[in-house]
Amino acid sequence: MFHAFVKVMLVSICFGFLPLKIYAVPTSGGTTPGLMAYLEGLDDLSQGQFPEAVAALSRALEASGDDPDYVLSRGIAETLAEQFQPAMKDFKRYQKLGGKGREAELWTYIAEAMSGTVIPEHSIQGPRSSQGREEEFEGYQEEQGFGIPGHMIQGRDDYPTAYASFVYYEMANSYGKARRSGGNIKTGPIRENMIKAGLWFAKRFLKRPDLAPAHFARAKQLHEAKQFDAALREIGFARAAYPDDPDVLYISANSWLSLGRPATARREFTLSLTYRTNFAAAYLGRAMAAAQWGDAKRSRTDLEIAAKLDASSTKKSRSSIEAELKKQHADGTPDKLLTALDQAAQTGAPLDQLIDLASKVHKTMGEKRLRYDETYQDKLRILEDAVRAHPKNPDDLASLAEYMLSESDNRGESVEPRRETLFYRWQESAEKERLRAIEILDRALALSPKHVKATIQKAIALSMLRRYDQAEQLADEALKSAGNNPDALRLYAKFRSMRANQYSAEASSLRQTRCTSSTSTETRYDGVYEITTTTCYPPSPADLNRADQLDTAATGLREKARAAMEAAIKAARGTVDRYLIQSDLHIWSGNYDAAQQTLMDAVKLYPESLDAQDALVDLYAKTGQNVKAEEQQSVARQMIHTTAAPMLRLAWDQITKTAWQGARARLTAARQIDPVDARIPAYLGVVMEEEGKTKESIAAFWVALALEEARLCLDEPSANNGTFLTRNPLDFGLAIQSRFHLAHLFEPAKKQKEGIDLYLASLRYEPRMQPGWESWQMFTAMLPDQ
Secondary structure, three states: OHHHHHHHHHHHHHOOOOOOOOOOOOOOOOOOHHHHHHHHHHHHHHOOOHHHHHHHHHHHHHHHOOOHHHHHHHHHHHHHOOOHHHHHHHHHHHHHOOOOOOHHHHHHHHHHHHHOEEOHHHOOOOOOOOOOOOEEOHHHHHHHOOOOOHHHHOOOOOOOHHHHHHHHHHHHHHHHHHHHOOOOOOOHHHHHHHHHHHHHHHHHHHOOHHHHHHHHHHHHHHHHOOOHHHHHHHHHHHHOOOOOOHHHHHHHHHHHHHOOOHHHHHHHHHHHHHHOOOOHHHHHHHHHHHHOOOOHHHHHHHHHHHHHHOHHHHHHHHHHHHHHHHHHOOOOOHHHHHHHHHHHHHOOOOHHHHHHHHHHHHHHHHOOOOOHHHHHHHHHHHHHHHHHHOOOOHHHHHHHHHHHHHOOOOOEEOOOOOOOOEEOOOOOOHHHHHHHHHHHHHHHHHHOOOOHHHHHHHHHHHHHOOOHHHHHHHHHHHHHHHOOOHHHHHHHHHHHHHHHHHHHHHHHHHOOOEEEEEEEEEEEOOEEEEEEEEEEEOOOHHHHHHHHHHHHHHHHHHHHHHHHHHHHHHHOOOOHHHHHHHHHHHHHOOOHHHHHHHHHHHHHHOOOOHHHHHHHHHHHHHOOOHHHHHHHHHHHHOOOOOOOHHHHHHHHHHHHOOOHHHHHHHHHHHHHHOOOOOHHHHHHHHHHHHOOOHHHHHHHHHHHHHHHHHHHHOOOOOOOOOOOOOEOOHHHHHHHHHHHHHHHHHOOOOOHHHHHHHHHHHHOOHHHEOOOHHHOOOOOOOOOOO
16 A cells, blocks of 8 residues: 555656858857846846845946846846835836836835835825825734735736746745744745745846847856856857857757766757858767767767868867777677676666666667768768869759758657657758758859759749749749750659649648647746647638649649659659659559559669658558558668667557557567667566566566666766756656556565665656656656556
8 A cells, every 4th residue: 555655646746161051140249248247137136146136237237228127127136135115216217218018017016015115006095195205004014905906917928927926925925924923034935935036037037039149158158167057058048049050059069068968969069060060179079979878980980070170179189089989888789788688687687787788788789870860960061061162063052952851841750649759850940941942042043043953942942831833933944944854854743743742732631630739838937837738620611622622733733744744754764763753643543552563663773762762651651551651661760760669659559459469579670670779678568567477577677777777877977966967857757667667566576665666766857857847748658558
């Protein structure tokens, strides 16, 4: 009974030069002394240093004049510093200076409740001075009291409801009552509430976009001073305004690396390099991050690239990177080490020993693993290098834009039904990438106005952006000027096929039930919380009518394009495009068997073609061959990203159907693809548990837990001194579920202490989670038995 109680309690608690893009570069031009003093004041507010905040904000006003936001911030700092009369004057001044919103008035009510002083405008009833001066109401509190209109608590664009409710009811009222009764207002819950109020206000204002240049300037200073945790805090604010700036991303990456988070740093370095592919310092940083995971292939590749860009810096860094590679080297192969881990788990080896073995599995898998974000960045570098080498060659510019367009539909995976798609690379938006591709194509067309590939690629880009009329005009112009040029025919046919398929896809979408989710963020003192609402709508009569119109339009486009498609098939002999165009013609005619055979021939002859692989996956899915679609996608994904996701989806489906043998077969295939994916032994643990094989289930969950703990340990400093750099709560979900399952499996054996230890160990993940973790559904969406 006690064991079950602990579990219930824990569950309730734990839930170079190539201007291919014009960046909005964060400059130091806007970092005036007044602005920097203002940020210092907000920092002091967030740390509960209220008198210091008043002083800093006063300096900001002296340096910058009559900025109403500075006045409001100082008024709040004065309120929390218990300087109530100056605070009320600042709130009045804010309104006279034209400050927007109701926050100054809200804090006037707060200052009144805390001080016992009411301004004439807020007087309810009672004696007032004939001069209208503010008076103390100490003797009249019981008779008169303090209040606030309800509409002041209701959130709008100026502040959220939860914030107003907290600062007035929980902070100000509690303070006022304690002051009147002679209670303690210097320490304890009242003082803690004041600190929370200051932090909550400061975090809301620190996020303002106009402060981003100052945040970036401070981040650079802190980074140079090796105050990396503080630098990350500033980068977090700057990044909202500059999400794709390579310098901002580099400081983030190097700070994570310096703080002992190499896997996190590696992703950030890759993102920085995506936006500046000739950034030598970022290559050196990623080389070190990869070395700390034992990935010699990535590390040495980046060293060689960096050497061509900055030989001097590379020479200085090479020895330390090579030393790290030697230190992190693990003997053996992933398969053999994973077998050793299995055997150790079966014999009851302690968790520390299992984690050590699991770490070696991760390290030996490092060189073998493909990461799509790095695959994408590597290809961009090659294409941009070609443009840098031949800046006047429109072919190279068109090839770069073509690749960006082809990959603008981001790739990702979703295994667990109740989890969102996990994308393989970060993308601000597909639209921005397509607009950037158009900029590059415009450069190509400026060099060669009748360049066929650039023209049709621009038509494709415009079509992706739903600028259909412009796209049609460009495509027809390209074909007219090119005549019977084979490449022109091939590209024109691809465009026509894409346009017709777009209409069909849009028609199909209109006939489906649509679900929309709206997410609002609410900034509180301890972080930003997201609230998501999902609503589903069946297709309306107007939707169905529009779908019929689109189908008719698609048929018309196909008839118009058929002659061009047939000519393109002849022109595209010896290329994969011949098969792709032919399969489209078969699909248009309703001959899906012929289309399938054509695409199967394509992937056999051109196995490296992602277009052919993806087309076959889509056709399998479209014709209801879901198992074949997953199997083919498993093949396709391994070309760009190591993942067992397709096999895991099939295994999940088999488990929910109690098809245990089929599930084990899929999990065996998944393990061959990605030996370090802890979901594989965790799913196997579920299968064994359902089959009544308790011993085997326990061993499988120990392996899953060890792989997850090893992954986390390899991306955390060896010594944290009791403090943690928080991370996404989902990073802990599978480890927590593994511990819960192990504890449950120990119950029949009456291993109460071991079970309780596992439950209690789950609590220790909480300090490592990002704020707002309570709203994440990571514990009920991890395994197929839930």
